[in-house]
Amino acid sequence: PAEAQSLPEEIVNALNKVWGVHPGFRANHAKGIVGQGTFKATPAAAELSKAAIFSGDTIPVTIRFSDSGGLPNVPDGSPKAVPHGLSIKFHLKDGSETDIVINSLKFFPVATGEDFRDLLLAVAASPPDAPKPTKLDLFFKAHPRAPAAFAALQQPDSLADEQYNGVDAFVFVDKSGKKQAFRYIAAPEKLVHISNEEAAKKQPNYLFDEIAVRVAKHPVVFHLEAQLAAPGDVTKDPTVPWPADRKVVDLGVLTIDKIDANSLEEQKKLLFLPGALISGIEESDDPLVDVRDGAYAVSFGRRSQ
């Protein structure tokens, strides 16, 4: 009998079923561009969390923008390229690192790693000529948050003009030990979406070409924010956004001032992990983060061979 596989391995295999195997590339968010910049926290951030990234010092960061999916050459304006991703790696003075890995989904299609695997298998089993109802039709019927998550996705005119959301809940710990659940948001200076029809007509690399030109002229800025959970808000279900009136705290300014010329090579060496945390930021009871860490590591292992 075949050896039993871990859930993260099953998920990466399912991603490969949907997108094919592309040696050297990520199993998901395969198309990306790497840049450099800084993060400088607000005093409000330091009140919420004792994490060293919120010290107020200017901290060097490496970032990666990405298109969704496992196709290294997906056209940026394709429905397959959303949600777009933003990964941030903070390089602390003591040599340690911590990551934030977020995307333009407003909420996740499913609540568990098992359901994510099954969603991918349903997609793989539902080509355009599949008899109706397809496996995907049936999955969507049983998991109504999934089609809703995809329907809420939009195309930006620039990777700089998009909002990226943490989706998964984490927990801040302040200097006195007090805990506060939250979700990250990276808010652009202005949010600009275009229609799917317009996006489909754009050049295949319109987003990646534009961000390189834009950053060469002027740094791109995001405000890193935290939406704070109120007592009773559910942290273990990333398919359910919290009410829009929850307090949002400005954590600081992310400035991207360089896009790397050798991005394609740089990104191979990089591994961003949503669970790579430092003291002052903890996991919540959201089950996705551990599954994500496992799957990203499996994908990294395979793409590094």
Ligand code: HEM
């Ligand atoms: C069970 C849930 C999820 C699974 C199994 C999963 C799986 C993966 C995998 C296998 C990769 C490739 C990693 C690598 O080779 O380095 C990846 C990349 C990525 N994922 Fe996820 N993902 C999940 C949920 C999410 C969520 C909730 C977000 C955002 C809120 C997200 C955003 C990203 C981004 C931005 C990347 C690119 C990372 C980079 O720049 O290196 N994913 N995902």
